[in-house]
Amino acid sequence: MIRFENLTKIYRGIRAVDDLNLQIPQGTIFGFIGPNGAGKTTTIKMMAGVLRPTRGRIYINGLDIAKQPSEAKRIIGFIPDRPFLYEKLSGIEFLRFKAGLYGMKGDRLGEKILDLLDLFELSYWADELIESYSHGMKQRLIMAAAIIHEPKVIIVDEPMVGLDPKGAKLVKEIFKELAREGATVFMSTHTLALAQEICQQIAIVDKGKIVASGTSEDLEKQAGVRGDLERIFLKITGGLAST
Ligand code: ATP
Numbered sequence: 001m002i003r004f005e006n007l008t009k010i011y012r013g014i015r016a017v018d019d020l021n022l023q024i025p026q027g028t029i030f031g032f033i034g035p036n037g038a039g040k041t042t043t044i045k046m047m048a049g050v051l052r053p054t055r056g057r058i059y060i061n062g063l064d065i066a067k068q069p070s071e072a073k074r075i076i077g078f079i080p081d082r083p084f085l086y087e088k089l090s091g092i093e094f095l096r097f098k099a100g101l102y103g104m105k106g107d108r109l110g111e112k113i114l115d116l117l118d119l120f121e122l123s124y125w126a127d128e129l130i131e132s133y134s135h136g137m138k139q140r141l142i143m144a145a146a147i148i149h150e151p152k153v154i155i156v157d158e159p160m161v162g163l164d165p166k167g168a169k170l171v172k173e174i175f176k177e178l179a180r181e182g183a184t185v186f187m188s189t190h191t192l193a194l195a196q197e198i199c200q201q202i203a204i205v206d207k208g209k210i211v212a213s214g215t216s217e218d219l220e221k222q223a224g225v226r227g228d229l230e231r232i233f234l235k236i237t238g239g240l241a242s243t
Pocket of ligand 1: 016036042
């Protein structure tokens with residue numbers, strides 16, 4: 001479960017995130033969409049404990065990110081929009097390094113790493129240096145690393161950038177499976193077709209505020225238009241003049 005209470009971030013007078021209140025049940029794939037500059041990345045950075053809110057609170061499975069950052073981070077898997085990789089490590093070394101940060105070790109870890117490499121279709125390149133990986137392979141490795149500690153909440157900023165259609169399909173299936181197993185996936189994306197396809201709930205943010213939220217049907221009602229998410233999005237954010 002993810003909960004925002006009056007979440008606000010002000011950068012030198014700019015209200016990047018403005019008094020967000022939200023509750024997302026466990027096991028939900030949640031889409032966070034909005035125009036450029038709406039405050040999506042700022043919100044995600046606060047959820048991951050990278051940025052401190054100006055005001056308000058974020059609870060991850062009941063843990064207050066500001067008060068219990070270590071405990072909260074143990075149950076979060078964060079996939080940033082511009083991830084950092086140690087290019088001189090191999091894929092398998094990077095996963096071992098990441099597991100080490102969570103204090104994971106032992107025989108089962110080796111098995112877990114091989115399973116993850118297999119799941120993300122990286123087994124063949126496991127011992128190659130990351131610097132030789134394609135963009136899509138790096139993206140899949142980042143995702144594998146982000147879920148190595150079996151997080152309860154996965155926070156992902158623009159998951160599909162750089163993935164080819166096969167990679168994107170694979171990642172969608174993995175997100176769905178993680179949610180079926182009870183994880184919550186919070187994703188920000190500009191790919192509205194992706195949000196429409198896999199998210200059970202969506203919030204549209206604009207100028208730091210949630211301007212509509214709920215299921216696709218809820219959003220249709222709030223927008224007063226029927227149709228796909230693109231049409232709803234444009235209506236709500238002012239890009240669609242008339243219905
Ligand atoms: P995009 O879709 O373009 O990635 P976004 O929805 O992720 O946008 P943010 O990057 O969170 O939006 O930015 C929200 C607002 O905060 C924008 O007005 C942006 O200019 C401002 N902003 C973001 N980071 C900073 C910063 N470090 N200092 C000052 N202002 C910032």
